Amino acid sequence: MRSIRSFANDDRHVMVKHSTIYPSPEELEAVQNMVSTVECALKHVSDWLDETNKGTKTEGEIEVKKDEAVDAYSKDQGGRTLCGVMRIGLVAKGLLIKDDMDLELVLMCKDKPTETLLNTVKDNLPIQIQKLTEEKYQVEQCVDEASIIIRNTKEPTLTLKVILTSPLIRDELEKKDGEKVAMKDPPDLLDRQKCLNALASLRHAKWFQARANGLKSCVIVLRILRDLCNRVPTWAPLKGWPLELICEKSIGTCNRPLGAGEALRRVMECLASGILLPGGPGLHDPCERDPTDALSYMTIQQKEDITHSAQHALRLSAFGQIYKVLEMDPLPSSKPFQKYSWSVTDKEGAGSSALKRPFEDGLGDDKDPNKKMKRNLRKILDSKAIDLMNALMRLNQIRPGLQYKLLSQSGPVHAPVFTMSVDVDGTTYEASGPSKKTAKLHVAVKVRTQGPILTASGKNPVMELNEKRRGLKYELISETGGSHDKRFVMEVEVDGQKFRGAGPNKKVAKASAALAALEKLFSGPNAANNKKKKIIPQAKGVVNTAVSAAVQAVRGRGRGTLTRGAFVGATAAPGYIAPGYGAPYGYSTAAPAYG
Known part of the structure; x- marks a missing residue:
């Protein structure tokens, strides 16, 4: 498994490359202004057509009976000739890059689009654009493409294609073989396949917005791969809808969000695995009712070339050379290499920056650098500058036989989090870390840094x-x-x-x-x-009584005093007054000395 830092390095290269191919704010603003202006102008053209049709309608107009599906569709649209305009392609998906900004719109018609309708829209569109903006646009018709081409006259130069189509064309193809079509096609009908492609592009745009736009890094990787398709002829056949399907399937099947670098590597892995080759699973088109392979137009040689190129790109990425895949200069490391010096600053403050200390000739053991190193290491250990035992080793030395348990493992694959626990004297300690070894060390540190030590009664x-x-x-x-x-x-x-x-x-x-x-x-x-015994006030009187009794015994004032003196001179007093502690005014066991 590659390190997290390696993926971070790929992320940096991918994001820098993305910033170079992403359109500038001026270009994006120009695209937005042009698309919005044409959309509004087409709405005015639709209104003009409806007013024109109402005024020129005659009694001799032939009514053509349509099937129920066409009647229902016409009723829903309220009789408008132009039903609506929708964005498709790169504009709808947000995949525009520099030097590759193909702008496309679909103009939905109530009936099957004809060359006559195309010319009518083309003639009235410039008039409506002039009412909305002072900018100059060139409007041309392209009958072969069933579209209208619109170009601006200032930088950045943009081209917008408006394709005419109708749902009736697709409904006609879906009819059964034995069913007859009640409506005849007009003689100047536009290219049927171009109209069908426009409907398919509309389905692709809706699917992309629902499935791919929400995936992290998916749009960024698609822009990077579209640039690759423009630069490398081998990848050109994959450009477009198949590339979007592969990226969505590769990134969407991961169980966690991916960074830009890792997402690009995952797409390369998918292509390098051979899914494009003959005998593979193919690429299912989710926007078609019948099972359709989105790669059916590619030749076997093209598929093999793309697979080989993806494998080579994957090898370069694995060896930290993703900049070659992106055709960019390698970026400097975000964490500069730090050179460590063996020399130490002398007393005068001058230090050496050399990596190695020059070998000095000497006599005896000084000639052997290994012995020098061992002697220096022994000095360090003797001075207790370092401790070779960490908290885990110290805890195992103090309390051998502790059992560490793995409670849980969470986090992504590239950055797991392990939680370990240990039971010490009935108390369970838990700690986490990026590895089991580190988690055990954190548990040991937690055990050793216990709270305040208290007695059974909770006192210091x-x-x-x-x-x-x-x-x-x-x-x-x-x-x-x-x-x-x-x-x-x-x-x-x-x-x-x-x-x-x-x-x-x-x-x-x-x-x-x-x-x-x-x-x-x-x-x-x-x-x-x-147990500490309380000293009552009579203690001092007992001592005085013993002293007076001893004096009377010396003076010989009666036989009874001897008996009383013997009683007083017994060893009961020292037991009553603890030696060296609790005697009044600091007196120790002085009473027996008088006996």
Whole structure:
């Protein structure tokens, strides 16, 4: 599969080529003005014909009986000689390019068009055009083409063809073989095939607007291929309706929108696969009632030449040379190549831009560049400038045996999105990435960057431990990892026991150490023994009583005092007042010393 950047490069070339062949705003404005003017003028000609026919109608006019279909059609049109004008061809489809702007209109008639009607329209059309605009137009008739040719007299030079036709011609051909035609053809009837081609072009324009105009990049690719047909004689037979069918089928069958470059490659792949060759599926014409091959007019040699040319164009595109297919200069890369230098800026600020450092002769190991590189790499590792373990490797080292699961895969084929998950201590972590490996790395980073560490009661472990044991000191034991992956280890001593915690910063490491101390000393069976006891005011009196009792025993004021002194001098007091903590005014276990 080609990379996304390769398709982006093709898109750039195709769009630049498209901008060179697309008509200028002045040309498009001239086309719009000319077509709109002629359409309005033909409407006035139709009105003039209707008024003329009403005034010249005589009693001796012969009425010709028509079949039911013709009667219904005439009734719907209200008796107008010219029923309407419609755009066909490049104007209707929006496929105009420079130096190839054939403008075509279809003038629908109530009856079968004749040479007499053609001359009448041709004579009155210039008069109606002069009423609408001051621009000069040349109007000519072409009986062989069953059309009227209109040309402008200023730049850009444009030519508009108005073809006369009628639905009656197609209805006549669709009748059964044994059915007779009630209406005879006039002697000066225009070319029947030209009229049928005009009706087919009208169906093609409607189909194109419904099926191809909404496809992304379809119109752009068609303009590019029409330019190719004009430049390369091999492609000329494919120009027109067959090319539009192939592009619509190639691009429309994809399950996602395509860029201009990828859409052009898909059309080339379709042609290179051999669909034009004999024995292939052919090209069905969707605008005909009977099964019709739109490529029936092409010879076998023409089909083989187009297939060979498409294969060659596909090879050039695959090797990043689509500019040769488009006959244009290659575009510079959008991301310029960056040259990396091995040299480092010296103390004076001067640096070297050479790609390689010049080899310096020396003695001993300096002669071997490999040993130099190994020694430099060892220095970097010793200085902890980099960390060879990423978040995923670090997590697997801390918690081996984790199972990563693929939850979903979405996105287009060229840019998929994978979602991975992992379960750590009953908590599920999810993350996404363009590949499974990257998604797993993002999950590991998410696991390692957890939220704040809290106790079972939802408190900060450092604050809760401080409530139970005041005056604790946290010491930094080690600091490892590079700037992007720091790891700190903190240690705290509580009741003669040391507890350590690690984290990406000192705050998290300190909280981890405090949480370890709380879980060891103040949870489970140890909670009752190490629970902080409140100091009542009588504690100070007990100490004073013990001191006075000891003094009385020394003075020898009675035998009872010895007994009372022995009781006071027991080891109950130290157990009541925790050593080094909670003694009033900072006194430690001083009472037993007097005993």
